[in-house]
Amino acid sequence: RYQKNKHSRDIVRDMGGTSRKHIIFILCDGMGNNILNLHLKKGHGDDDDGDDDNDNPTTKSPTKATKSSSSFLHRYNQPTRIRAVFPSTTPAALTTLATACWPGQHGVPGWDLRIRLGGCEFPGDAQQQQQQQQEENVDININDIDNHQYLLPESADRWCKPNKLPRLDFRNCDTNGVINQIKFVAGLTNGLKMLLLNIIQSYEDQRCFFVDENHNHLIARTDKSQEFDSFLRRYFEPLGLDKDDPIVLRAIREGRVEIKDWRDGWSNEHARRMEKSINTIESLHYVDFEGHYLKKVMLMRAWRPLPSVRHNSCKSLENMGLQEEFMAWSIRRGDKTIEGFNFAPLTPYFEASRRAINNPEIFNRVVPKIFVATDDCAVMEEIREMEPSWTFISECDNIAKHEGGGFVLGDMTNWDIATTDEHYRKFFVELFGLATAKYYVGVHYTNVAWWAYFMRASNWSFELVDHELSTHDIIKNW
Secondary structure, X not given: OHHHXXXXXXXXXXXXXXXXXXXXXXXXXXXXXXXXXXXXXXXXXXXXXXXXXXXXXXXXXXXXXXXXXXXXXXXXXXXXXXXXXXXXOHHHHHHHHHHOOOHHHHOOOOOOOOOOHHHOOOOOHHHHHHHHHHHHOOOOOHHHHHHOXXXXXXXXXXXXXXXXXXXXXXXXXXXXXXXXXXXXXXXHHHHHHHHHHHHHHHHHOOEOEEEEOOOOOOOOOOOHHHOOOOHHHHHEOOOOEOOOOHHHHHHHHOOOEEEEOHHHHHOOHHHHOOOOOEEEEHHHOEEEEEHHHHHHHHHHHHOOEOHHHHHHHHHHHHHOOOOOOOEEEEEOOHXXXXXXXXXXXXXXXXXXXXXXXXXXXXOOOOOOOEEEEEOOOOXXXXXXXXXOOOOEEEHHHHOXXXXXXXXXXXXXXXXXXXXXXXXXXXXXXXXHHHHHOOEEEEOOOOHHHHHHXXXXXXXXXXXXXXXXXXXXXXXXXX
């Protein structure tokens, strides 16, 4: 500690002391000592005695070594004062400079990293094989999807382009310890929310996990021929170990399985990873991650719609003409009356939108197109009547008959497979639209708002209009 403090004082002294009010930090990527020595040879600032003492100031004190050098870089270069990190890549080094953490702590080794030695394959051979099998069943060519340039705002790249964050390695756990059996029940975004929180807890405890979809409302049908085995595998990439994985089967035989339901992910502030909470997950090399940031990162690494789902959703937004930055509204009705919620009137949506439109830092008095995500398509006519001069776009415009009332979870038992697929095709388009929009206006009483908030890159561009509390006072407890 003394050496570190002395080093800091020396740096401050060399920069002119504490009286300096402004310091310019210049970083030259890739310019190491070899580059200096190669291009700043004799005649460009080196001494004439033929030795390398000015090329390597460590042979003398920095002051003596640089007296005869006319090169600014040579005169002030002190190669022993800073050392490269491992791996010595630009992203690893820059992140270390920004966070004061070693790469093993901040977890950014490079743009891409794959280690085959010792079975350390990312995301893992078994998982990769599962993914390849799924992709073979998709009619759309995966390479064409990944290379497709969507005519959408730049913010759409977060979800419309291949995810840059690596998939979670589901074998990065104690295979001989307790394994979590995480139940996936309830509505989609509510179930995904609780699933995400339990996944984070599993990695914090270094436990393997698999997802239990038994008794899931999303796949239970009165007509058993219209059921499918797994809701998650139908629309998303593999999530957790397969229930037939040898690791899982052995844990079941040995009685090492612990059931986790929504209460385990929502029982306390730590499990919910609330705003400003500090979280360290050693198995992922995450040190002191803020709670909301952790959930955003883990959501992108854990929840991955199939390439076909991603492509169809983004292509639908493109076909709606959303090339420019747009606003999104989330209007949820349906069975929320059964749960005791009062629907928010439409007037607050317009009021919030006008504030954003008139804000010079958001839309600067230019009215954008407004993408409306709603389970009750009958509301579109009312919206357009209230503000005829605005352009409202919705998946509802592709539905021939608008029946009021909205989505009711209990109705799904009577759906056939085609109805289920069409419902979630529309839902995923809406979810991608809510995540991509420059500004979001919605209500707090739907889990769609929670999920969309953590899908979005920014926090400031999110407004809830149905509660007496401010938006921040609501989401800080999410």
